[in-house]
Amino acid sequence: MASTLYEKIFKRHVVREDNDTFLIYIDRHLIHEVTSPQAFEGIRLANREIWRAKSILAVPDHNVPTTDRSIEIEDPISKIQVETLDKNCEEFNLLQFKMNDERQGIVHVIGPEQGSTLPGMTIVCGDSHTSTHGAFGAIAMGIGTSDVEHVLATQCLIVNKFKTMRINVNGNLQNGVTAKDVALTIIGKIGTAGGTGHAIEFAGTSISSLSMEGRMTLCNMAIEAGSRVGLVAVDDKTIDYIKDKPLAPRGALWEKAKKDWLNLVSDKDVIFDTEVEIDGSLIEPQVTWGTSPEMVSSINSKIPNPDHYKDKTLSSSYQIALKYMNLKPDTPIKEILIDKVFIGSCTNSRIEDLRAAAAIVGAKKIAKNIKLALVVPGSGLVKLQAESEGLDKIFTKAGFEWREPGCSMCLAMNADKLGPGERCASTSNRNFEGRQGQGGRTHLVSPQMAAAAAIYGKFVDIRELN
Amino acid sequence: MEPFNEHKGLVIPLDRANVDTDAIIPKQFLKSIKKSGFGPNLFDEWRYLDHGEPGMDNSKRKINPDFILNLPRYKNGSILVARENFGCGSSREHAPWALLDFGIKVVIAPSFADIFYGNCFKNGILPIVLDKSIVDEIFIRVDENIRYQITVNLRSQRIYDEHKESLDKYFEIDSFKKSCLMEGLDDIGLTLKNKTEIQNFEKNYQENFPWLKGE
Ligand code: SF4
Numbered sequence: 001m002a003s004t005l006y007e008k009i010f011k012r013h014v015v016r017e018d019n020d021t022f023l024i025y026i027d028r029h030l031i032h033e034v035t036s037p038q039a040f041e042g043i044r045l046a047n048r049e050i051w052r053a054k055s056i057l058a059v060p061d062h063n064v065p066t067t068d069r070s071i072e073i074e075d076p077i078s079k080i081q082v083e084t085l086d087k088n089c090e091e092f093n094l095l096q097f098k099m100n101d102e103r104q105g106i107v108h109v110i111g112p113e114q115g116s117t118l119p120g121m122t123i124v125c126g127d128s129h130t131s132t133h134g135a136f137g138a139i140a141m142g143i144g145t146s147d148v149e150h151v152l153a154t155q156c157l158i159v160n161k162f163k164t165m166r167i168n169v170n171g172n173l174q175n176g177v178t179a180k181d182v183a184l185t186i187i188g189k190i191g192t193a194g195g196t197g198h199a200i201e202f203a204g205t206s207i208s209s210l211s212m213e214g215r216m217t218l219c220n221m222a223i224e225a226g227s228r229v230g231l232v233a234v235d236d237k238t239i240d241y242i243k244d245k246p247l248a249p250r251g252a253l254w255e256k257a258k259k260d261w262l263n264l265v266s267d268k269d270v271i272f273d274t275e276v277e278i279d280g281s282l283i284e285p286q287v288t289w290g291t292s293p294e295m296v297s298s299i300n301s302k303i304p305n306p307d308h309y310k311d312k313t314l315s316s317s318y319q320i321a322l323k324y325m326n327l328k329p330d331t332p333i334k335e336i337l338i339d340k341v342f343i344g345s346c347t348n349s350r351i352e353d354l355r356a357a358a359a360i361v362g363a364k365k366i367a368k369n370i371k372l373a374l375v376v377p378g379s380g381l382v383k384l385q386a387e388s389e390g391l392d393k394i395f396t397k398a399g400f401e402w403r404e405p406g407c408s409m410c411l412a413m414n415a416d417k418l419g420p421g422e423r424c425a426s427t428s429n430r431n432f433e434g435r436q437g438q439g440g441r442t443h444l445v446s447p448q449m450a451a452a453a454a455i456y457g458k459f460v461d462i463r464e465l466n
Numbered sequence: 467m468e469p470f471n472e473h474k475g476l477v478i479p480l481d482r483a484n485v486d487t488d489a490i491i492p493k494q495f496l497k498s499i500k501k502s503g504f505g506p507n508l509f510d511e512w513r514y515l516d517h518g519e520p521g522m523d524n525s526k527r528k529i530n531p532d533f534i535l536n537l538p539r540y541k542n543g544s545i546l547v548a549r550e551n552f553g554c555g556s557s558r559e560h561a562p563w564a565l566l567d568f569g570i571k572v573v574i575a576p577s578f579a580d581i582f583y584g585n586c587f588k589n590g591i592l593p594i595v596l597d598k599s600i601v602d603e604i605f606i607r608v609d610e611n612i613r614y615q616i617t618v619n620l621r622s623q624r625i626y627d628e629h630k631e632s633l634d635k636y637f638e639i640d641s642f643k644k645s646c647l648m649e650g651l652d653d654i655g656l657t658l659k660n661k662t663e664i665q666n667f668e669k670n671y672q673e674n675f676p677w678l679k680g681e
Binding site: 012013015016018019020021023025034035037038041046048051052054062063075077078080081084118120121126127128142143144145146147149150153154155156158160192193196197226227228249253254256257260292313314316317320411412413430432433434435438 | 551
């Protein structure tokens with residue numbers, strides 16, 4: 001019988017099945033400091049062991065400062081959390097890239113970077129953006145802390161099978177239109193609950209033409225479309241990206257693996273539960289205007305008017321959002337003035353993102369109304385690479401701050417945050433109320449659009465820039 | 467985890483769609499390495515007028531008198547009813563921990579985000595999906611009746627009230643999740659009963675996919 005990519009990978013991992021409940025085997029377990037302490041504590045309290053320590057890669061990212069790391073973490077509570085991860089990794093003998101290791105970074109950036117993310121795997125992490133790793137043709141999903149403990153103790157997870165959805169994006173993307181714009185367009189179309197209960201496979205010519213970085217950006221935001229799992233089929237780009245990564249297989253094993261991986265595609269005549277079609281050539285640069293990623297428009301549109309919507313829940317959500325965002329209906333997106341700019345997060349902090357943003361910045365300077373513009377590379381290795389290409393100089397000359405890697409102002413658990421009322425052009429993935437700091441207002445955009453917003457102090461259509 | 471059988475409680479109406487886990491428990495409280503103590507900071511940014519940080523004395527903070535949780539008529543409520551896509555966003559299990567610590571036992575909505583939905587069961591909270599029209603009706607009843615209560619019976623999968631025209635609905639729930647919740651089972655213990663099966667699977671699997679051993 002023909003199967004989808006999701007079903008193929010799923011099947012390989014089924015340890016047992018009871019009715020519709022499956023026990024599936026987990027290949028890779030990524031761990032960070034925020035969602036793991038209670039899980040390790042649970043293991044200790046129940047006197048259990050860790051099933052396969054070698055499946056684990058740990059890194060502190062959410063709480064770490066992005067400023068000088070030679071001094072101690074200032075916030076005592078953050079410090080305890082980072083130290084707790086250190087202690088747990090030592091006690092259980094787990095591979096960790098500590099805060100001062102040059103390989104440290106956002107967990108979803110370093111997994112692929114190290115070759116710890118491989119096609120066909122099941123990958124879990126106590127973090128919803130684990131969907132990122134699905135770009136490699138893997139089932140990767142976010143789990144809660146109880147499940148982190150479950151995987152630590154059993155190497156398995158109890159799950160139901162998701163339904164399948166294929167989102168076909170075909171056509172050439174316009175110049176200046178990125179994977180981020182594709183992701184936001186999809187979310188705008190199907191809504192933040194559109195993919196709930198489904199594993200989404202992204203397919204079509206617009207998707208296969210994306211780089212691996214672009215595919216990661218796209219799968220990263222599957223969760224914003226409600227889906228825990230985003231997938232892209234394996235192709236030569238996938239294989240080329242993985243080759244020679246530190247944890248990737250080598251020699252004869254590599255050849256064997258490669259042969260297997262190239263089969264990780266959905267069968268031709270397979271039927272998905274849902275199919276969605278999007279014309280990639282029509283996608284324009286996107287900007288969110290509200291407090292949910294589905295509240296998104298093209299750069300050349302206006303803020304919608306809540307009064308024009310019959311659905312009461314929708315209309316009232318729009319009203320609440322516009323009030324929080326301090327925006328008036330029918331305002332052109334291009335007239336929104338920005339206070340801060342954040343280029344970073346597991347969505348858009350890879351080398352390709354930084355290159356694209358730097359290319360927009362060029363020799364220009366940030367606008368006067370911009371109080372702070374941050375560039376936070378996704379990992380220490382991305383940072384080194386960018387510095388070797390001189391990107392840091394381009395940013396700092398323009399007035400950006402060049403920081404150490406981590407989650408930073410994506411969720412503002414460390415010192416990087418918006419003040420009340422401040423408006424930010426951000427390359428992250430969530431524009432929820434207070435996400436980047438209490439009272440802060442977030443507009444999600446691509447790295448290019450964020451860089452341009454820094455230069456012009458407001459949103460501009462990067463397709464019109466030379 | 468406490469077994470869940472029947473629960474009768476006061477309903478708190480949170481008339482919002484897409485309530486995300488950042489709103490349920492803001493990130494600054496995620497720095498804790500414990501599972502308890504999150505209740506006072508449930509919905510912190512909506513509930514208080516000032517900015518909350520861990521370690522603050524919450525009894526001394528300025529509360530938002532308009533927020534639903536602060537209205538005297540919903541005091542000691544244990545059933546939260548909300549709109550579509552409740553619990554979207556971050557996977558933080560701190561969200562159900564905060565709800566539980568506050569005293570919420572049941573959450574009712576037309577739909578839930580997947581991770582949050584699963585996390586509830588792990589902590590003895592019952593999330594119930596009901597048709598939008600029934601949720602609408604509950605909102606109306608809460609509004610019209612001071613101290614409106616609902617009873618939830620997990621065994622019979624029924625939810626009902628003692629209103630004149632009684633609300634009495636059947637709800638769907640996965641049978642495995644139901645039995646874990648009813649018995650208060652620790653699913654790690656349950657899985658480890660299959661230890662040999664997992665070991666055998668693993669051995670086989672590593673032979674078939676030797677590059678995944680992760681040496
Ligand atoms: S960068 Fe943001 S979304 Fe990504 S893992 Fe960190 S906090 Fe989560």
